[in-house]
Ligand SMILES: Nc1ncnc2c1ncn2[C@@H]1O[C@H](COP(=O)(O)OP(=O)(O)O)[C@@H](O)[C@H]1O
């Protein structure tokens with residue numbers, strides 16, 4: 328029987344290729360190491376990646392759920408590390424823009440799960456597409472991954488602006504990735520928070536930064552999760568600090584979340 332409400336954490340970015348999937352995969356394992364029960368959804372629905380990061384080939388994915396061939400229980404893949412994964416499907420153009428009915432179906436299926444998850448992590452994909460804003464506005468925590476590249480900062484700002492102006496989201500937690508030194512991280516955070524404060528009146532929540540690490544590519548090539556291969560590296564330590572920071576932030580689980588979102592979606596159409 329389901330007794331608790333999971334904390335829903337959406338991870339997004341303006342620009343692609345900034346490290347979302349790597350972040351989500353590895354922080355899922357860190358939460359698991361903290362004895363949390365984790366559900367991880369690959370919501371980059373047209374371009375799945377999480378299965379590759381775990382080196383697994385799930386038989387079913389979100390496509391089978393949406394066509395009605397399978398239900399949510401059937402498509403959840405249980406990884407050997409103890410993470411439950413909802414896989415995306417690759418190369419299916421129709422799913423890059425979910426219809427209203429498809430969104431409702433996803434929410435209802437998620438609601439029907441009777442497992443007790445503590446954390447529900449969503450890798451939303453990049454950009455300001457409708458799928459991304461849908462998952463972001465259903466979450467309790469919105470984490471935005473940014474790098475020091477000006478394009479990444481500009482695109483992250485564009486995403487924050489849309490989520491604030493069109494969906495009323497006000498809380499954004501920032502992680503700066505691919506950092507060569509702490510000064511670069513501070514400056515990047517300062518640049519993005521300056522524009523959100525000035526043009527939107529929003530202060531951003533800084534969760535921390537993650538160093539650039541060559542070994543991340545090796546881990547991806549070997550299709551084994553990085554934090555399992557290099558648990559004591561600087562990257563793994565910083566990621567673990569970020570996981571702790573997230574848990575320190577209070578969220579009202581009754582406000583927002585899938586159930587609330589379903590009601591909102593059904594009433595506004
Ligand atoms: N901190 C990092 N140091 C070095 N390489 C990284 C780091 N974070 C991500 N990468 C690399 O960047 C690329 C894009 O990462 P990925 O997680 O797939 O991005 P996204 O999901 O945002 O598109 C991958 O090849 C990954 O190995």
Ligand SMILES: [Mg+2]
Nearest residue numbers: 347348371376
């Ligand atoms: Mg990705």
